[in-house]
Amino acid sequence: KAGVTQTPRYLIKTRGQQVTLSCSPISGHRSVSWYQQTPGQGLQFLFEYFSETQRNKGNFPGRFSGRQFSNSRSEMNVSTLELGDSALYLCASSLVAVAGNEQFFGPGTRLTVL
Amino acid sequence: DQQVKQNSPSLSVQEGRISILNCDYTNSMFDYFLWYKKYPAEGPTFLISISSIKDKNEDGRFTVFLNKSAKHLSLHIVPSQPGDSAVYFCAASGNNDMRFGAGTRLTVKP
Numbered sequence: 708k709a710g711v712t713q714t715p716r717y718l719i720k721t722r723g724q725q726v727t728l729s730c731s732p733i734s735g736h737r738s739v740s741w742y743q744q745t746p747g748q749g750l751q752f753l754f755e756y757f758s759e760t761q762r763n764k765g766n767f768p769g770r771f772s773g774r775q776f777s778n779s780r781s782e783m784n785v786s787t788l789e790l791g792d793s794a795l796y797l798c799a800s801s802l803v804a805v806a807g808n809e810q811f812f813g814p815g816t817r818l819t820v821l
Numbered sequence: 822d823q824q825v826k827q828n829s830p831s832l833s834v835q836e837g838r839i840s841i842l843n844c845d846y847t848n849s850m851f852d853y854f855l856w857y858k859k860y861p862a863e864g865p866t867f868l869i870s871i872s873s874i875k876d877k878n879e880d881g882r883f884t885v886f887l888n889k890s891a892k893h894l895s896l897h898i899v900p901s902q903p904g905d906s907a908v909y910f911c912a913a914s915g916n917n918d919m920r921f922g923a924g925t926r927l928t929v930k931p
Contacts, residue, residue, distance in 0.1 A: 711864070740919065749827070749923030750865070750910060763917050797864055809855065810919070812864030 709734065711800050711813035719819045725786040728816045732779050732800030738762075739781040740810065741773060744795040753796075756781055757803075785818075793820045824848045825913050827922035835930055840898040842925050844911030847892065851913035851920075856885060856896045859908045859924070868909075869896070901929045 712731045720726050732739050741753040752765035756775035773783045779800075785792055795817050799810035826845045834840045842856075852873040857865035871878040871885045871894070878885050884897045898905055906929050911922040 742921070747830070747923060750912075750921035752918075752920060755917075755919070763919075799864070808914075809867045809870065812857075812866065814862070814864050 711798060711811050713796075713798050713813035713816050715816060716814065717817045717819075719821060720788050721821050722788055722790060724788050725784065726788060726818060728783045728785075728796055728798075728818075730781045730783070730798030730800075730813060732781070732798075733811055736800035736802055736811070737779055738801045738803060738808075739775055739779060740799045740801075741781070741783050742797045742799065743767075744797055744815070745793075750797065753783065788820045790820050793818060823923075824851075825911060825920045825922040827909075827911055827925050829925050830923070831926040831928070833928045833930065834901050836903055837900045840896075840901045840905065840927055840929065842896040842898075842909050842911070842927065844894050844896075844913075844922055845892060846894075846913045846920075848913070848915070848918075848920075849892070850918070851915040853914045854885070854887060854894050855912040855914070856883075857910045857912060857921075858905075859910060865910055898927075901927075903929045903931050905929050 714729045738757045740755040742750040755763045759775045770786045775781045795815045797815045799812045801808040801810045855870040856868040858868045859865040887894045908924045910924045
């Protein structure tokens with residue numbers, strides 16, 4: 708069974724640009740969550756999608772948005788990039804809801820904003 | 822708001838000894854707790870979990886203890902091995918929410 712895949716693995720952008728990251732969950736998993744990892748801050752929850760609906764959202768500005776398609780694949784978009792958005796962005800999938808269930812993580816997308 | 826806290830950013834132990842990683846949470850709605858392990862350049866992988874109806878869960882060398890009254894959980898690794906060197910994240914979930922701690926970097930010295 709293929710794991711969670713994320714593309715691209717590395718990305719370099721400049722301030723003010725926008726970026727779209729993609730995540731393909733494990734086959735059959737309907738929940739996809741996104742996290743931002745920065746040194747010292749751990750994994751900060753961005754949002755969770757389940758059956759194409761956003762179920763929960765973390766404390767991030769509206770520049771961070773996402774969506775989920777009917778095949779459970781998900782995309783995350785960040786507009787008007789800032790230097791502080793440089794981080795590892797992790798996607799995780801689970802069979803049903805994120806709460807109370809083990810999540811399977813992808814390798815992440817390393818975003819660098821110059 | 823940091824609802825899940827891992828106050829020790831790093832821990833170093835000798836091979837064969839016990840490693841104890843700690844985690845505190847503030848939200849009483851959390852009822853399921855997990856530990857994940859992360860190696861460099863990889864995503865976190867699930868290690869062990871515990872439901873709030875239990876106070877201990879064991880899986881081989883790994884044991885998680887939950888103290889609900891103190892809103893505290895800990896992960897014990899016995900005996901520690903060099904391959905256990907990684908960043909360990911504590912996570913708490915409940916009410917459609919999942920929160921992670923900042924992580925503790927464990928180094929097991931041969």
